[in-house]
Amino acid sequence: MLYALLCYDSEEVVGAWTKEQDDAAIAKLEVVQKELARQGKLGPVARLMPTTAATTLRKGKETIVLDGPFAETKEALLGFFIVDCASLDEAIAVAKDLGKASSSNGCYEIRPLSLFRPGAAGS
């Protein structure tokens, strides 16, 4: 089963990192990712730009384009990993590993995928 690990965290806190702190945070996460990649379990990984760069389109008869993210919450969706795990337990274990390597609080939402097309953009 493919799982999406959606990273939610306080943008204000993560945005306040210095470049050194940010680089260190990414480096620690990459150690875990490398191991997952070695096991053939790692799919696409994405880091999203701050929600200030987001635009939301409300569907309907007439679509409305709004500035900002889908919802204004304390913790925003900052990025995601796609991992291939045999079970939810394994996906939770992977999320725990990432969590240990992570430099902030926040949380991971673990959501199984029902459709996955790797695509070719950006590669």
Added chain:
Amino acid sequence: MNDLGWIDLALRSARPRAVGALLRYFRDLDAAEEAFQEACLSALKTWPENGPPRDPAAWLIFVGRNSAIDSLRRQSKQQALPDEEQLSEDGTDAEADLAERLDGAHYRDDILRLLFICCHPELPATQQIALALRIVCGLTVKEISRAFLVGDTAMEQRITRAKSRIAAAEIPFETPDAHDRAERLAAVAAVIYLMFNEGYSATGGDAHIRAPLCDEAIRLGRLLLRLFRDEPEIMGLLALMLLQHARTEARLDADGNIVLLEDQDRARWNRPSINEGLALLDKAIRHQRPGPYQVQSAIAALHARAARAADTDWAQIERLYATLERLQPSPVVTLNRAVALSKVEGPEAALALIEPLGPQLASYFHFFGVRGALLMQLGRADEARASLDRAIALARTAAEAAHIRLQIDRLLNRGGEPCPSAN
């Protein structure tokens, strides 16, 4: 984070909202700052054990308000409120939710007010910036004095003076109407851009010390845009700062010499920063409400989009500067348009455009730099030399002077190479 660094970060990012709300309660800047300090001390005591509260700002507002009220009650020998330790063991979240409900509706205006009082028009620009760094960003006096390259005592005095001037002035506590809000927003945006430029225009050996000014300005720009999500000029301001800041590493060489925009190693430009700037500019343009920040960021974007200096769309840049001249007439803008014009139509047209600016820009380093370069291109070596000498005399940093000397060397050795002012 294994160490307690996360608490520092959480306190820092909660600061504008918390101090803004406490200012609304106490209507006094010193009282608000003191209450925030108290709340931070409580946080340092309780968060490592209990973990962070769900909403750090709401927690700090609640605890800060209570500690201040508590000390008032103690003074008046009334019954005290429960102390902070008890508070954070039970029901913190419920209490914080209450504070959040109280504040949620206000926090936008709270933060804007906090920023706005730092932008008091009676304060000189450097005091506005220093105050914003101290009160909103929470930088220490030491950090601020380092950023401004002055002594700690001098900066301490400057901030104290600025604060007492604000205290004497009327702080606007009523909820602003749309017009007032727009005015405050514009004033705050201007000071944030001043702060950015204070860091950005300082080139030379001290540049690395002043980078924090740029970082803080960008942080405040983000904060402002999160509060006012659909303001195209705020998008433009943040885009502009991100696009300019992206070039930082390429702007000086290993010896601290200025590297011109067209000579910069574009591989050293910060791509994520550029991409974010471009995304914000795209969002802003959709609104079709152009303004000076959007136009300036569109100019920066054209530079960022050019893979090589030779690919720069100077004709479009010239048109954008012409738009900027209409929106915000200034001899400096015209000077910049002249640089673009020289690329499109040649040095003669550019020189004709800037000659009338002489009296207004008589003490402006870049004017004589650009003028000298244009004269150089036209083969008028003696006049070029005189203009560049004047530029050296007006240079604010060693790097600026060194840069012009290099131009003079080229003039003496080979003659005739373009030298735009901006990098």
